[in-house]
Amino acid sequence: MILRRIFIANRGEIALRVIRTCERLGIETVLAVSAADRDSVAARRADQIVCIGAAPSAASYLNVAAVVGAARRSRADAIHPGYGFLSEQAPLAQGCEAAGLVFIGPTAAQLSAVGDKLSAREHALAAGLPVIPGGAAATASEAQALARSIGYPILIKAVAGGGGRGMQRVDLPADIDAAIDRSMAEAQAAFGDARVYLERYVAAGRHIEVQVLGDGERVLHLGTRDCSIQRRFQKLIEEAPAPDLAPDLRAAIESAAVAFAAHLKYRGLGTVEMLLDCERGSFHFLEMNARIQVEHPATEAICGLDLVAEQISVAEGRALRLRQEDVRCAGHAIECRINAEDWRNDFQPSPGRVRLARFAAGDGIRVDTHIEAGAEMPPFYDSLMAKLIVHGRDRAAAVHRLGLALRHCEISGVANTLSLHREIVGDAGFAAGGMRTSFLDGFLAARAAAAGTRA
Amino acid sequence: MELDDADVRAILQLLDASAFDELQVQTDRFKLILRRAEGAAWTRETRTLGTPRELPDLSPEARDASAVPASPAAPDARGAAQSHLIAVRSPLPGTFYRSPKPGAPPFVDEGSRVERDTVVAIVETMKLMNSVYAGTAGRIAEICVSDAKSVTPESVLMRIEPSPA
Numbered sequence: 168m169i170l171r172r173i174f175i176a177n178r179g180e181i182a183l184r185v186i187r188t189c190e191r192l193g194i195e196t197v198l199a200v201s202a203a204d205r206d207s208v209a210a211r212r213a214d215q216i217v218c219i220g221a222a223p224s225a226a227s228y229l230n231v232a233a234v235v236g237a238a239r240r241s242r243a244d245a246i247h248p249g250y251g252f253l254s255e256q257a258p259l260a261q262g263c264e265a266a267g268l269v270f271i272g273p274t275a276a277q278l279s280a281v282g283d284k285l286s287a288r289e290h291a292l293a294a295g296l297p298v299i300p301g302g303a304a305a306t307a308s309e310a311q312a313l314a315r316s317i318g319y320p321i322l323i324k325a326v327a328g329g330g331g332r333g334m335q336r337v338d339l340p341a342d343i344d345a346a347i348d349r350s351m352a353e354a355q356a357a358f359g360d361a362r363v364y365l366e367r368y369v370a371a372g373r374h375i376e377v378q379v380l381g382d383g384e385r386v387l388h389l390g391t392r393d394c395s396i397q398r399r400f401q402k403l404i405e406e407a408p409a410p411d412l413a414p415d416l417r418a419a420i421e422s423a424a425v426a427f428a429a430h431l432k433y434r435g436l437g438t439v440e441m442l443l444d445c446e447r448g449s450f451h452f453l454e455m456n457a458r459i460q461v462e463h464p465a466t467e468a469i470c471g472l473d474l475v476a477e478q479i480s481v482a483e484g485r486a487l488r489l490r491q492e493d494v495r496c497a498g499h500a501i502e503c504r505i506n507a508e509d510w511r512n513d514f515q516p517s518p519g520r521v522r523l524a525r526f527a528a529g530d531g532i533r534v535d536t537h538i539e540a541g542a543e544m545p546p547f548y549d550s551l552m553a554k555l556i557v558h559g560r561d562r563a564a565a566v567h568r569l570g571l572a573l574r575h576c577e578i579s580g581v582a583n584t585l586s587l588h589r590e591i592v593g594d595a596g597f598a599a600g601g602m603r604t605s606f607l608d609g610f611l612a613a614r615a616a617a618a619g620t621r622a
Numbered sequence: 623m624e625l626d627d628a629d630v631r632a633i634l635q636l637l638d639a640s641a642f643d644e645l646q647v648q649t650d651r652f653k654l655i656l657r658r659a660e661g662a663a664w665t666r667e668t669r670t671l672g673t674p675r676e677l678p679d680l681s682p683e684a685r686d687a688s689a690v691p692a693s694p695a696a697p698d699a700r701g702a703a704q705s706h707l708i709a710v711r712s713p714l715p716g717t718f719y720r721s722p723k724p725g726a727p728p729f730v731d732e733g734s735r736v737e738r739d740t741v742v743a744i745v746e747t748m749k750l751m752n753s754v755y756a757g758t759a760g761r762i763a764e765i766c767v768s769d770a771k772s773v774t775p776e777s778v779l780m781r782i783e784p785s786p787a
Contacts, residue, residue, distance in 0.1 A: 191626070216676050217676070240677075241677055507748070516714065527666060528630055529654065539668050546716040546746075549749050550746055575659045575664075576664050
């Protein structure tokens with residue numbers, strides 16, 4: 168079926184991103200807005216908007232009945248869920264099916280299979296992927312025994328997890344009981360599901376992920392991304408392709424991701440996340456994200472595809488338009504997430520009204536943002552303001568371009584992470600590439616120590 | 623239809639070859655300002671000017687939503703008569719919660735004994751849960767905001783009758 172009217176169940180920069188592709192393809196857009204987003208930039212750009220509830224997400228963007236009901240009444244053909252909110256919730260996919268709407272994403276069964284991280288681990292093993300030693304821990308005593316057999320330090324994760332919530336590192340056996348309690352409480356609050364599991368903590372790791380695209384029959388990959396620069400398990404800078412990987416290791420990671428998605432007969436766009444253990448030289452399956460990701464523009468920059476258009480094509484029931492050998496990646500791309508956070512003050516969130524938003528423009532520079540002068544950053548939603556994506560012929564050229572582009576960006580009115588990115592891009596470790604997941608903590612600690620010496 | 627990145631790059635190529643340092647384009651739907659920066663670079667500012675076209679949606683869910691005012695809890699004015707009480711204010715704008723998770727007992731009730739470092743509530747801002755501390759040892763005299771309400775940094779959340787332990 169050809170989609171003529173798409174209902175966008177999201178907000179912010181990803182809502183604008185979907186609107187842009189729809190405009191290009193001649194598809195009408197109806198945007199769901201909460202009461203706080205009625206006058207947002209995305210609301211002005213969409214063909215039509217529908218208010219689906221009050222400002223808090225639970226009353227609007229997370230309300231399946233409100234989203235499906237509004238999509239049906241606005242006579243949309245399909246729902247694009249963006250990322251976050253309901254994007255990986257099987258009940259939304261099921262609600263779409265019951266209402267005769269196309270869900271732009273995988274099947275409800277696939278969402279359930281990878282949404283439960285323990286089930287995803289089982290599928291990974293069945294597909295022949297290596298996983299990190301670990302498993303379920305229903306009680307503190309089970310956790311004690313399992314942690315002893317894996318060896319400390321360990322990482323506690325939420326079974327229903329995502330976004331680092333419920334995740335905790337435990338170094339000593341004496342701390343595990345309290346840590347399990349804390350993680351279960353956090354997981355219950357964040358996901359309504361208190362279950363947790365344990366994995367060996369990989370101290371010298373890199374977060375490498377593979378963009379995959381499937382039509383339910385065939386799966387191909389669009390190369391790797393490196394998302395090792397994280398703070399509290401939240402990504403801050405991503406690049407594509409992952410630098411500094413031996414060709415056979417890169418090929419093994421890409422094939423493993425395709426094998427996992429093929430095992431699920433995956434339909435749609437997704438990301439298979441792996442952890443590279445730098446000391447052992449091995450890689451392990453972490454999880455799959457069954458949606459478009461924040462960092463997709465880095466992949467678009469190197470492979471020249473419009474991933475939202477590919478999602479729509481698959482949702483229309485078409486077979487993949489590409490063969491693996493048609494996918495050609497060129498150059499290197501880096502994405503910085505500019506967040507409304509006071510990073511010098513422990514990254515405290517900084518909602519408010521933006522006074523000025525000026526971005527770099529030109530060759531090899533892309534800015535995805537819903538922020539302009541006068542725009543509001545409400546306290547109800549996440550702190551992402553803009554993504555600056557640069558592309559160069561190789562990593563050194565991309566880093567150089569990123570440094571210049573950051574110099575020409577200016578945001579005022581709310582605290583933001585632009586100045587943090589400027590400092591990181593000037594760091595010798597960053598320029599060398601191949602950073603580990605501990606990079607940012609080390610960078611911030613060294614910076615604090617240097618400031619202490621100067622004072 | 624607005625200009626996309628490719629359109630802007632095409633305009634910049636023309637401008638690069640020109641003597642102009644600034645271009646402003648305005649239609650009834652958008653305003654674009656391109657300015658030359660140092661080192662052959664350009665900057666871009668955008669304003670989206672269109673008016674949102676809202677579909678009426680008289681669904682049960684939408685009626686519920688419009689019945690819930692999104693306005694933050696007003697700063698409390700009753701304080702003057704109770705000047706010996708110490709106000710606990712919100713550290714950030716966000717949503718006020720009395721308990722650590724839905725269905726759990728509240729952190730404190732009126733009459734609860736608290737110390738300076740007792741967590742009395744949480745305020746959710748940009749998906750982060752921020753603990754609110756009592757800041758004063760004593761008893762909770764009054765809880766001024768109901769659960770799940772929007773608050774601003776001026777909002778008085780609670781009042782404490784101070785009494786050292």
